[in-house]
Amino acid sequence: MSMDEHELMVQVQEGSEMAFKEIVRIYxxxxxxxxxxxxxxxxxAVELSQETFMRVYFKAHRYRPIAPLSSWIYSIAxxxxxxxxxxxxxVPLISIEEIQNSLPIEGEGSNPSESSLIRKxxxxxxxxHPRYRIPxxxxxxxxxxxxxxxQILKKPLGTIKARISRGREYLKRELEKTPRRRNSYSKxxxxxxx
Numbered sequence: 505m506s507m508d509e510h511e512l513m514v515q516v517q518e519g520s521e522m523a524f525k526e527i528v529r530i531y532x533x534x535x536x537x538x539x540x541x542x543x544x545x546x547x548x549a550v551e552l553s554q555e556t557f558m559r560v561y562f563k564a565h566r567y568r569p570i571a572p573l574s575s576w577i578y579s580i581a582x583x584x585x586x587x588x589x590x591x592x593x594x595v596p597l598i599s600i601e602e603i604q605n606s607l608p609i610e611g612e613g614s615n616p617s618e619s620s621l622i623r624k625x626x627x628x629x630x631x632x633h634p635r636y637r638i639p640x641x642x643x644x645x646x647x648x649x650x651x652x653x654x655q656i657l658k659k660p661l662g663t664i665k666a667r668i669s670r671g672r673e674y675l676k677r678e679l680e681k682t683p684r685r686r687n688s689y690s691k692x693x694x695x696x697x698x
Contacts, residue, residue: 509527509530509572509573510569510573511523512526512527512573513527513564513567513569513573516560516561516564517564517565517567524557524560524561524564527557527560527573527577528557531557531574531577532553532557534646535553535556535557535577535578535581536549536550536553537549537645537646538578538581538641538642538645538646539552539553539556539581539584539585541629541641541645542582542585542589542634542637542638542641543585543588543589544626544629544630548588552581552584552585552588553581555584556577556580556581556584559580559584560576560577560580563580571655572652572655574652575652575655575656578642578646578648578656579655579656579657579658582638582642582656582657585634585638586634586638589634624678624679625675625679627678628674628675628678628679629641629675631678632671632674632675635667636667636668636670636671636674637671638657639653639657639664639667639668639671640667640668640671640672640675642656642657643668644672650664650665650668653668
């Protein structure tokens with residue numbers, strides 16, 4: 505951890521709002537992005553990031569500089585996201601009409617194959633159990649090392665390595681499930697048209 509972050513946390517522990525604002529400035533976008541990847545909902549990610557930073561401020565006295573500040577903040581965000589995902593699985597949040605109204609119109613976007621791949625990746629990531637999704641996002645999207653992820657999630661390094669490997673394997677299998685088309689005709693049409 506840089507001295508600057510350590511000094512900022514000491515100041516936050518002493519009640520400095522300016523130091524807290526600086527920590528929020530440094531981490532806000534990264535935390536929102538991380539939470540959005542986990543929840544798949546930008547508004548929920550913003551709410552959870554606000555809760556994350558409220559906890560950083562009000563629990564600053566609990567912070568110990570044995571690990572990078574980022575590990576402590578991501579740990580708070582990760583725990584909040586896990587709790588939120590459990591709630592989301594229990595309670596249906598949207599109606600079928602809302603889903604139908606939110607479906608993209610065919611032809612939207614500049615590159616349909618890219619948006620299709622992104623949608624498929626998002627769906628595969630969303631279907632991944634949080635025990636695998638969180639380490640994969642931290643590693644492959646947020647760029648943390650496996651050691652840092654072990655600190656964030658408070659799990660043994662071997663467990664983190666296994667979860668990243670299993671999560672990646674699941675994503676690979678899901679992305680390989682693309683239906684194959686020989687051409688625009690079905691077999692029946694080929695036979696009828698000669």
